[in-house]
Amino acid sequence: xxxxxxxxxxxxxxxxxxxxxxxxxxxxxxxxxxxxxxxxxxxxxxxxxxxxxxxxxxxxxxxxxxxxxxxxxxxxxxxxxxxxxxxxxxxxxxxxxxxxxxxxxxxxxxxxxxxxxxxxxxxxxxxxxxxxxxxxxxxxxxxxxxxxxxxxxxxxxxxxxxxxxxxxxxxxxxxxxxxxxxxxxxxxxxxxxxxxxxxxxxxxxxxxxxxxxxxxxxxxxxxxxxxxxxxxxxxxxxxxxxxxxxxxxxxxxxxxxxxxxxxxxxxxxxxxxxxxxxxxxxxxxxxxxxxxxxxxxxxxxxxxxxxxxxxxxxxxxxxxxxxxxxxxxxxxxxxxxxxxxxxxxxxxxxxxxxxxxxxxxxxxxxxxxxxxxxxxxxxxxxxxxxxxxxxxxxxxxxxxxxxxxxxxxxxxxxxxxxxxxxxxxxxxxxxxxxxxxxxxxxxxxxxxxxxxxxxxxxxxxxxxxxxxxxxxxxxxxxxxxxxxxxxxxxxxxxxxxxxxxxxxxxxxxxxxxxxxxxxxxxxxxxxxxxxxxxxxxxxxxxxxxxxxxxxxxxxxxxxxxxxxxxxxxxxxxxxxxxxxxxx
Numbered sequence: 001x002x003x004x005x006x007x008x009x010x011x012x013x014x015x016x017x018x019x020x021x022x023x024x025x026x027x028x029x030x031x032x033x034x035x036x037x038x039x040x041x042x043x044x045x046x047x048x049x050x051x052x053x054x055x056x057x058x059x060x061x062x063x064x065x066x067x068x069x070x071x072x073x074x075x076x077x078x079x080x081x082x083x084x085x086x087x088x089x090x091x092x093x094x095x096x097x098x099x100x101x102x103x104x105x106x107x108x109x110x111x112x113x114x115x116x117x118x119x120x121x122x123x124x125x126x127x128x129x130x131x132x133x134x135x136x137x138x139x140x141x142x143x144x145x146x147x148x149x150x151x152x153x154x155x156x157x158x159x160x161x162x163x164x165x166x167x168x169x170x171x172x173x174x175x176x177x178x179x180x181x182x183x184x185x186x187x188x189x190x191x192x193x194x195x196x197x198x199x200x201x202x203x204x205x206x207x208x209x210x211x212x213x214x215x216x217x218x219x220x221x222x223x224x225x226x227x228x229x230x231x232x233x234x235x236x237x238x239x240x241x242x243x244x245x246x247x248x249x250x251x252x253x254x255x256x257x258x259x260x261x262x263x264x265x266x267x268x269x270x271x272x273x274x275x276x277x278x279x280x281x282x283x284x285x286x287x288x289x290x291x292x293x294x295x296x297x298x299x300x301x302x303x304x305x306x307x308x309x310x311x312x313x314x315x316x317x318x319x320x321x322x323x324x325x326x327x328x329x330x331x332x333x334x335x336x337x338x339x340x341x342x343x344x345x346x347x348x349x350x351x352x353x354x355x356x357x358x359x360x361x362x363x364x365x366x367x368x369x370x371x372x373x374x375x376x377x378x379x380x381x382x383x384x385x386x387x388x389x390x391x392x393x394x395x396x397x398x399x400x401x402x403x404x405x406x407x408x409x410x411x412x413x414x415x416x417x418x419x420x421x422x423x424x425x426x427x428x429x430x431x432x433x434x435x436x437x438x439x440x441x442x443x444x445x446x447x448x449x450x451x452x453x454x455x456x457x458x459x460x461x462x463x464x465x466x467x468x469x470x471x472x473x474x475x476x477x478x479x480x481x482x483x484x485x486x487x488x489x490x491x492x493x494x495x496x497x498x499x500x501x502x503x504x505x506x507x508x509x510x511x512x513x514x515x516x517x518x519x520x521x522x523x524x525x526x527x528x529x530x531x532x533x534x535x536x537x538x539x540x541x542x543x544x545x546x547x548x549x550x551x552x553x554x555x556x557x558x559x560x561x562x563x564x565x566x567x568x569x570x571x572x573x574x575x576x577x578x579x580x581x582x583x
Contacts, residue, residue, distance in 0.1 A: 026107020092125055094363050125312035127317035145322070163209045180263075207251055350363070377409065533569070
């Protein structure tokens with residue numbers, strides 16, 4: 001907001017008559033805030049890492065001096081050679097390997113302006129679908145091979161067909177926007193950047209299954225996304241693509257936004273339905289499946305945000321066009337939130353079948369320190385080692401490796417990450433988010449967490465690894481819903497691929513990554529310390545002392561091992577040494 005205010009003020013000071021347009025996330029989050037300038041007759045030009053001072057400098061150069069400064073320049077959006085040697089935005093290393101189908105409008109259009117969406121063929125798919133029969137839409141989706149992007153990857157057409165065959169009468173369509181994985185922001189970004197695409201997909205799905213009432217279940221923690229949806233729904237009513245007799249087709253639909261309280265378990269279909277019904281968000285046994293008996297006991301389909309956002313593209317361009325992307329049984333593209341120790345973080349979209357190496361090294365720019373692993377599928381997923389870097393990402397390949405696709409969270413880890421500590425982090429999340437309805441999940445995840453906690457404190461026992469494996473398998477097989485069934489994945493996958501790290505903690509009382517607080521001691525390396533005092537400023541206990549420009553010291557008595565000094569040091573002058581507990 002500071003950048004926008006400065007841009008407005010600078011333009012006023014320069015006497016420039018310009019319109020400022022806000023757009024959604026275009027992907028490379030590590031470059032934000034971005035400021036783009038579009039002059040008449042020229043392509044849009046993008047600049048990164050803006051702050052008020054840089055923004056004023058940039059605008060003065062462009063509008064007073066007629067110059068395009070090279071500093072912070074990312075590229076232009078025109079054809080090659082359109083700006084005298086300036087690079088193209090989409091030739092940026094993070095963007096070039098990507099294929100943007102679902103995200104095609106994000107960062108391009110003003111999400112609050114319906115005309116922008118219409119200018120990009122918005123609601124053409126709905127117009128085409130309503131001119132035919134619901135069966136035509138179903139056949140197109142079947143031919144496209146689209147699978148649910150919420151994680152399980154169930155064929156979308158088949159789920160819809162179950163609902164269509166469930167008889168006549170009231171049916172419901174629900175958009176699951178209850179994204180809650182740590183490190184995931186794909187669905188929120190899509191809604192904030194292109195709400196009409198998701199809503200058009202929701203109407204298409206409702207038309208196909210014969211629903212007259214639709215819901216969007218979205219966590220209240222996403223206020224901007226909710227605002228964008230509310231604005232877009234109002235605009236839809238004005239042009240007749242929502243409400244009674246949509247576009248004169250005889251099909252009617254109403255959409256209600258239901259704000260959730262932010263419970264991770266409400267990502268489970270039956271828990272989500274219970275929440276909409278005003279009950280506590282707890283899952284129930286299946287069958288019956290929601291497609292047969294869901295909301296208020298009526299046939300109900302729940303699709304993820306990305307699944308719905310993909311639909312207009314498929315209906316508008318055809319199934320054959322969509323199957324050009326992806327491989328075998330995993331067709332199309334997938335969005336991922338790329339986060340962690342990778343150089344270039346952000347929102348990406350690649351064809352399914354793309355190798356993990358391409359995502360991490362080409363798109364993400366690799367890691368500063370040696371790569372260690374990647375966590376796919378968020379807290380319900382698995383931690384895959386370097387041997388899987390050349391594995392094409394498909395639903396089957398990830399499941400075979402002991403992980404899942406999930407909704408698209410990708411967290412990259414380097415050698416500074418302790419996998420036991422990582423597994424404990426995810427267990428703490430799923431344990432706290434467990435609704436407590438079934439014993440395997442409620443009690444089992446707590447025991448798993450307690451064992452991991454003892455291990456990271458140097459109190460592991462010889463039998464702990466066997467207990468982790470046995471308990472993990474029991475929880476996986478006996479839990480009521482997907483939350484419990486997938487909760488042990490981080491533990492089991494790290495045990496499978498990083499067993500030696502567990503053994504070091506249990507048998508040697510040593511943390512190889514020097515992360516576990518009770519198994520590490522920090523010291524300053526005098527030959528590397530420049531005395532910049534960055535560590536002094538972040539140390540919460542005053543344990544680090546020393547005059548400027550001279551090597552500092554760490555007082556072990558005062559050090560609480562918070563790791564803040566290690567993280568901030570730009571000269572690798574803080575060493576985290578693994579210690580061994582001997583008694």
